[in-house]
Amino acid sequence: MSNNKKKKLTPTQQEYQQFANNREVVKRPLLKNCIKAFLVGGIICVIGQLISTFYMYFFKFTEQNVGNPTVATLIFITMLLTGFGVYDRLAQFAGAGSAVPVTGFGNAVISAAIEHRTEGFVLGVGGNIFKLAGPVIVFGVFSAFIVALIKTILIQWGGL
Amino acid sequence: MNKFKIPVIISLAFSFFVLAGCNTEEDKRIVSDDLDNNITKISKTSQVDQSLSNDAKEFVLNKDNVTGVRGVNTATRLFIAVEIAQLEQFNEQDIGKEIKKELQKKYSNKKVEVSSDQKLFFELDELEKQVQNNNIKREKLTKKFDELEKLLNDEA
Numbered sequence: 063m064s065n066n067k068k069k070k071l072t073p074t075q076q077e078y079q080q081f082a083n084n085r086e087v088v089k090r091p092l093l094k095n096c097i098k099a100f101l102v103g104g105i106i107c108v109i110g111q112l113i114s115t116f117y118m119y120f121f122k123f124t125e126q127n128v129g130n131p132t133v134a135t136l137i138f139i140t141m142l143l144t145g146f147g148v149y150d151r152l153a154q155f156a157g158a159g160s161a162v163p164v165t166g167f168g169n170a171v172i173s174a175a176i177e178h179r180t181e182g183f184v185l186g187v188g189g190n191i192f193k194l195a196g197p198v199i200v201f202g203v204f205s206a207f208i209v210a211l212i213k214t215i216l217i218q219w220g221g222l
Numbered sequence: 223m224n225k226f227k228i229p230v231i232i233s234l235a236f237s238f239f240v241l242a243g244c245n246t247e248e249d250k251r252i253v254s255d256d257l258d259n260n261i262t263k264i265s266k267t268s269q270v271d272q273s274l275s276n277d278a279k280e281f282v283l284n285k286d287n288v289t290g291v292r293g294v295n296t297a298t299r300l301f302i303a304v305e306i307a308q309l310e311q312f313n314e315q316d317i318g319k320e321i322k323k324e325l326q327k328k329y330s331n332k333k334v335e336v337s338s339d340q341k342l343f344f345e346l347d348e349l350e351k352q353v354q355n356n357n358i359k360r361e362k363l364t365k366k367f368d369e370l371e372k373l374l375n376d377e378a
Contacts (some may be wrong), residue, residue, distance in 0.1 A: 115340075124341040124373055 099159030140168035170194040226252040260290030299333045303342040314338040
């Protein structure tokens with residue numbers, strides 16, 4: 063914080079700043095967290111690969127379209143695990159390893175629904191279920207639109 | 223807890239082995255053990271002569287970036303599925319197209335289809351076994367080819 067801003071702080075705030083600066087900062091075990099995330103994220107991906115191979119082997123899905131049922135299955139499994147409280151424990155252990163794959167999306171939807179259940183089905187569950195997942199969808203659709211636009215321009219005018 | 227776990231594990235393992243025993247088709251093909259050159263050949267006893275597809279498979283497998291190949295032919299058509307080396311899989315569709323062009327040139331009197339899709343690899347593997355064991359009639363093979371072509375062009 064710059065000195066100029068510091069002067070404007072109230073005495074209580076200054077006291078807090080002093081306290082925060084002197085507080086013993088616990089160093090995060092960065093490497094350990096990365097390894098945990100890598101392992102758990104990798105295991106989730108292996109499960110996803112197994113599911114997609116299963117769908118290809120036993121149903122009429124090709125490599126092109128096997129992603130759709132695989133993602134749906136993974137999200138369904140995560141929803142069950144979130145409801146039973148297993149996924150939360152996994153997320154505490156793995157961090158980003160469990161949040162970055164598509165399972166993290168399912169977890170974000172269901173945990174919001176569970177959290178706001180007491181507020182009613184319309185304003186509670188309905189209003190909050192996409193609290194975190196909504197922006198993911200919006201940014202996803204928007205960036206896909208931008209990429210498609212760039213591709214179209216390159217193909218139409220760049221002769222790619 | 224342990225008392226409960228052991229019978230469950232045993233019954234699961236047992237059912238797995240029983241289900242694994244329910245294999246659909248006996249494999250009488252000539253199979254290579256080399257993982258980098260995964261090729262199977264159909265012997266001449268089959269109803270529809272497969273010397274063309276055997277020939278094509280050998281030609282395709284000679285390429286550096288191809289690690290496995292399966293294929294079946296009828297009198298007018300040839301269907302080949304390729305497995306591309308791990309790091310080359312980024313351009314597997316381009317490699318497939320290139321192979322298709324070469325094969326079409328080589329066998330200009332046949333309609334050639336080449337796919338790098340794993341699903342087609344599984345399907346052709348199963349079809350090869352059926353052809354080898356003479357379990358499939360000519361008309362059914364043609365029908366199966368139509369089905370595979372539909373699968374190949376399915377974009378949904």
